[in-house]
Amino acid sequence: MTCASQFRWTSAARSDVGLVRERNEDACLAQPDRGLWVVADGMGGHAVGDYASNLVVETLARLGVPPSLESLLDDARAALQEVNRELLAEAARRQVRRIGSTVVVLMACERFCGCLWAGDSRIYLYRDSHLTQLTRDHSRVEELKARGLITAEEAIHHPAHNTITRAVGANTTLELDQAWVEVADADIFLLCSDGLSNELRDPEIASVLACGDCELAAQALLAAALGRGGHDNITAVVARAEDLYGSDKTMVNPAL
Numbered sequence: 510m511t512c513a514s515q516f517r518w519t520s521a522a523r524s525d526v527g528l529v530r531e532r533n534e535d536a537c538l539a540q541p542d543r544g545l546w547v548v549a550d551g552m553g554g555h556a557v558g559d560y561a562s563n564l565v566v567e568t569l570a571r572l573g574v575p576p577s578l579e580s581l582l583d584d585a586r587a588a589l590q591e592v593n594r595e596l597l598a599e600a601a602r603r604q605v606r607r608i609g610s611t612v613v614v615l616m617a618c619e620r621f622c623g624c625l626w627a628g629d630s631r632i633y634l635y636r637d638s639h640l641t642q643l644t645r646d647h648s649r650v651e652e653l654k655a656r657g658l659i660t661a662e663e664a665i666h667h668p669a670h671n672t673i674t675r676a677v678g679a680n681t682t683l684e685l686d687q688a689w690v691e692v693a694d695a696d697i698f699l700l701c702s703d704g705l706s707n708e709l710r711d712p713e714i715a716s717v718l719a720c721g722d723c724e725l726a727a728q729a730l731l732a733a734a735l736g737r738g739g740h741d742n743i744t745a746v747v748a749r750a751e752d753l754y755g756s757d758k759t760m761v762n763p764a765l
Contacts, residue, residue, distance in 0.1 A: 512581055512618040514544045520748035521723040523731045528739035534558035535702045535744040536566040544617030546746050548630050550702040552609040561610035568592050578618035585614055585625050596678030609678035613700050624688045627675040631706050635697040640715040647675035694752035704741035708734040723747040
């Protein structure tokens with residue numbers, strides 16, 4: 510038995526250096542046939558962020574196919590813990606303070622998807638014309654919002670806007686959050702770095718995903734973020750689920 514999804518998945522990925530940065534420290538993975546998608550954002554201002562984000566993605570790309578979503582989440586956790594140790598060792602070897610990366614992982618199995626993350630890269634779900642953020646940012650402004658000290662609008666321009674509290678390679682102990690969601694026909698998931706979510710508000714993201722086409726949506730999201738200034742690296746991975754066993758998929762055409 511393998512962790513096969515009961516949905517047919519299509520996806521598209523786009524990543525761009527943006528209009529300000531000199532190098533792209535984002536990395537992404539889109540493997541719809543395996544039900545695996547990843548976005549990693551190398552920590553800006555730190556040494557070789559692109560090394561960190563690529564190590565995250567390359568390690569997760571080597572995951573096997575276990576019998577359950579729970580096992581897949583466990584394997585991804587173990588893999589990221591190993592990356593965390595490697596990044597700490599690499600930082601020590603290079604004699605730099607830190608080499609790190611955010612990560613968001615989406616994994617599909619049977620009728621469910623699992624999310625695993627650390628940092629402020631995000632996973633959104635677009636369903637029935639409504640956009641929901643499935644992940645919760647590990648950031649200073651998110652902590653202030655949770656305590657009721659600032660509003661969501663104030664968080665956008667807060668001085669601590671770019672300060673994250675968790676990342677792969679940031680600390681000896683890596684803390685990862687996870688969530689599960691039951692998938693429905695025509696669900697669209699968006700994984701993105703903060704270079705996209707910082708430029709576009711939720712209603713704008715929803716209006717783009719409404720087209721239902723992964724390739725068009727990923728390209729349009731990238732173009733929109735660039736149009737807003739492209740102040741950071743921008744990465745968008747869009748995945749869509751199609752229920753192969755839905756009741757509306759069967760048609761009868763009797764011979765006359």
